[in-house]
Structures are given as C-alpha cells and as structure tokens.
Amino acid sequence: MKIAIIGSGNLGLSIAKGLLVSNSVTTLYLTKRNPRAIKSWEDYGNVTVTSDNREAVRQSDILIFAVQPGQFGGILEEIRDLLNEKHVLISTITGFKIKKIESVVGRDQYIIRSMPNTAISVGKSMTCICSNEKGRQRTDLAKAIFNKLGTSIEIPEEQMRAATVICASGIAFWMRLIRATTQGAIQLGFDAREAQELAMHTCMGAATLLVESGHHPEEEIDRVTTPKGCTIEGLNEMEHSGLSSSLIKGIVASFNKINQIADL
Ligand SMILES: NC(=O)C1=CN([C@@H]2O[C@H](COP(=O)(O)OP(=O)(O)OC[C@H]3O[C@@H](n4cnc5c(N)ncnc54)[C@H](OP(=O)(O)O)[C@@H]3O)[C@@H](O)[C@H]2O)C=CC1
Ligand SMILES: O=C(O)[C@@H]1CCC=N1
Structure with a gap:
C-alpha cells in the first residue's frame, strides 16, 4: 500500500508507527509544514x-488526513486537482463532516471518515469509520487497514462525535484512571514503577476478560466481590464518592464541548 499521512503530529505519527511496525506499507509519505523534527x-x-x-x-x-480541523479545508483545496480514481481519502479530523469534504473535492471521491486513537501506534486502536456514498466501495479496505492496527466498526456519521469522546478522548480518560490507581498503590507501599505496573496490567486483564468472555462487567465484578469482603467495601466507597457518576458526567461534558466546537 502506498500511503500518505497529511499532518504528522500526535495522531499522524501514531498511525505511522502502527503502519510501519505491522509492515502494512510499501511507501509512506509523512507531511508537515516543518518536517525537520521528524526527518529521522x-x-x-x-x-x-x-x-x-x-x-x-x-x-x-491512500491519503490519511490528520491535521487540526481549521487546517483541513485549505489542504483539500491545495490538493484537489490531483485527486483521481486511485485515491482513497481517509479523514481523522474531529467534527469535519463528509458533506464539507465533498463540497471541496466533489462527491465522486472515495471518502472515509475515521476516528482512531493514539493506541494505533501499538496496534490497539478502537477505530470507528463511516463513508460517503462512493466511499462504501472502499470501506472494506479501510477496515482492513484499521483492523491490522486494532479493531474497527462502521457507524453512522451522526455518531462520530460520540465515538470521538468514547474512543479518542477515551484514551486520556483511561490513562487518568490508571494514574489514580497507581497513586493509590504507592500510598499502600509500592514504589512508583511497581505501582504503575500493577495498575496497567490489572487494567489490561480486566479489559481482556470482557473482550474474550463477552461477559457484562457486573458478572465479572460478582466473581471478585466476596460477601463482607474488601472489594465490595472499596467499590461502594468509590460509588459513594461518585465514581460512575463522575465518569458519565465527564463523558457528557466532553460530548457537549464537541457539539460547541464541531461543525456537525
Ligand atoms: N490526538 C488524538 O488523540 C486524536 C486526534 N484526532 C484528530 O486528528 C487531528 C490531528 O490531531 P493531533 O495529531 O492531535 O494534532 P497535532 O497538532 O499534533 O498534529 C497536526 C499536524 O498537522 C501538521 N500540519 C498543519 N498544517 C499542515 C499543512 N498545511 N500540511 C501538512 N501538515 C500540516 C502539523 O505540523 P506543522 O505545524 O509542522 O505543519 C502537525 O504535525 C485533529 O483533527 C484531531 O481532532 C482524532 C482522534 C484522536
Ligand atoms: O481533544 C480533542 O479535541 C481531540 C479530539 C479527540 C482527541 N483529541
């Protein structure tokens, strides 16, 4: 595959790393206005x-766009006369509607909107995609790429904002939970490195249990909570302090913010 990543910043380079580590490219172009820092x-x-x-x-x-939303329109203008039948346009840009992309490059292009996350660099991105009408002929290709770099699902475009919160911002939310667990572990006597290791691998174990069993989280919680035991004591204390409620409120606040800033 001959792929270009237009906009090689945080997300663009994460995608680049995932593609290179998984041997998914024949040639890879990485662009940015100041390319010196990534010449290596x-x-x-x-x-x-x-x-x-x-x-x-x-x-x-395959053209993967990973610039800030305000930069995307100008770049589409810059390259639109070069687009032909071979090109598949994959946008990762938050809140930039397919209709708006089509208004610059026309409807006769394969256009995919995607919402990956930075775990794409380690082949673990949860990526949501949708496409324009013509792009439907290339969703299998887009899925094949993103499935090599994690897991992908196709969703209606109206759900892309919600997917941004849960999957893209979600990486930051889970990181904060892992950090908080690490801080708790340090308070209980582990050194910082050990504490983080315990938190990370326990988190990965919990997610893997659900992925592999298909169980509901409460089913797995029931297996851990010994009656009158320490787990239920801890869980209930967390809930008294609003754990689930604060997570849900944070997710909704993040979603409301996208609605304010995005052109959807
Ligand atoms: N970060 C994340 O986890 C996620 C981000 N997204 C979306 O991905 C997009 C990129 O985000 P992120 O990587 O964080 O942003 P960054 O600011 O880190 O990266 C944007 C990159 O675009 C480059 N750029 C700007 N203008 C041009 C241009 N004219 N031609 C080529 N390159 C250009 C910039 O480099 P230079 O200034 O040198 O040109 C920069 O490296 C955003 O739209 C964001 O909403 C989506 C999901 C997750
Ligand atoms: O924080 C943001 O607005 C962008 C979109 C998702 C991840 N980063």
Whole structure:
C-alpha cells in the first residue's frame, strides 16, 4: 500500500508507527509544514518526510488526513486537482463532516471518515469509520487497514462525535484512571514503577476478560466481590464518592464541548 499521512503530529505519527511496525506499507509519505523534527523517520527506508503535500498525494493511493480541523479545508483545496480514481481519502479530523469534504473535492471521491486513537501506534486502536456514498466501495479496505492496527466498526456519521469522546478522548480518560490507581498503590507501599505496573496490567486483564468472555462487567465484578469482603467495601466507597457518576458526567461534558466546537 502506498500511503500518505497529511499532518504528522500526535495522531499522524501514531498511525505511522502502527503502519510501519505491522509492515502494512510499501511507501509512506509523512507531511508537515516543518518536517525537520521528524526527518529521522526516513531511517525506516520506505518513508519520505516532506512539507510538500502535493508530492505526497501524487505518490500515494491512500491519503490519511490528520491535521487540526481549521487546517483541513485549505489542504483539500491545495490538493484537489490531483485527486483521481486511485485515491482513497481517509479523514481523522474531529467534527469535519463528509458533506464539507465533498463540497471541496466533489462527491465522486472515495471518502472515509475515521476516528482512531493514539493506541494505533501499538496496534490497539478502537477505530470507528463511516463513508460517503462512493466511499462504501472502499470501506472494506479501510477496515482492513484499521483492523491490522486494532479493531474497527462502521457507524453512522451522526455518531462520530460520540465515538470521538468514547474512543479518542477515551484514551486520556483511561490513562487518568490508571494514574489514580497507581497513586493509590504507592500510598499502600509500592514504589512508583511497581505501582504503575500493577495498575496497567490489572487494567489490561480486566479489559481482556470482557473482550474474550463477552461477559457484562457486573458478572465479572460478582466473581471478585466476596460477601463482607474488601472489594465490595472499596467499590461502594468509590460509588459513594461518585465514581460512575463522575465518569458519565465527564463523558457528557466532553460530548457537549464537541457539539460547541464541531461543525456537525
Ligand atoms: N490526538 C488524538 O488523540 C486524536 C486526534 N484526532 C484528530 O486528528 C487531528 C490531528 O490531531 P493531533 O495529531 O492531535 O494534532 P497535532 O497538532 O499534533 O498534529 C497536526 C499536524 O498537522 C501538521 N500540519 C498543519 N498544517 C499542515 C499543512 N498545511 N500540511 C501538512 N501538515 C500540516 C502539523 O505540523 P506543522 O505545524 O509542522 O505543519 C502537525 O504535525 C485533529 O483533527 C484531531 O481532532 C482524532 C482522534 C484522536
Ligand atoms: O481533544 C480533542 O479535541 C481531540 C479530539 C479527540 C482527541 N483529541
């Protein structure tokens, strides 16, 4: 696959790492306006780092856009005359509707909107995708790419804002929970490194249990909570302090913020 990542910042480079580690690219163009800081990515051999978006588009078939929302329209204008039947446009840009993309490049392009997260760099992204009408012919391709870098599902475009909160911002939410657990473990006597290791691997174990069993979380909680035991004591104290409620409120606040800033 000949892929270009237009906008190689936090997310763009996470995608690049995932693609390279999983051997998913023949050639990879990485673009940004100031490419000097990422020049060392060319050491991979099949990677070209450049500020020339047009050259990247000419040399690639799959174009992954990972710039800030305010930068995307101008870039589409810049490259639209180069687009042809070989190109598949994959946007990761928050709140940038397919209709708005089509208004610049036309409806006769394969357009996919995606919402991955930074765990794509380690092949563990939960990625939601949707497409324009023509793009439906390329959703299998997009899914194949994102499934190599984690798990993907197709959703209606109206749910992309919610997917952004749960999957993309979600990485930060889970990180904060892991950090809080680490702080608790340090207070109980583990050193910081050990504490983080215990928190990370327990978190991974919990998620893996659900993924592999298909169980509801409460079913697994029931297996752990000994009557009159320490687990239920801890869980109830957390709930008295609003654990579930504060998570839900945070998710809804994040969603409301997207509604304010996004053009949907
Ligand atoms: N970060 C995340 O976890 C996620 C982000 N997203 C979405 O992905 C997009 C990117 O986010 P993020 O990676 O955090 O943002 P960053 O600001 O880290 O990256 C944006 C990149 O775009 C480059 N850029 C800006 N203008 C141009 C241009 N004209 N041509 C080429 N490159 C350009 C910038 O580099 P330079 O200034 O050198 O040009 C920068 O490296 C956003 O729309 C965000 O909503 C979606 C899901 C998760
Ligand atoms: O925080 C943000 O607005 C962007 C979108 C999802 C992740 N980062």
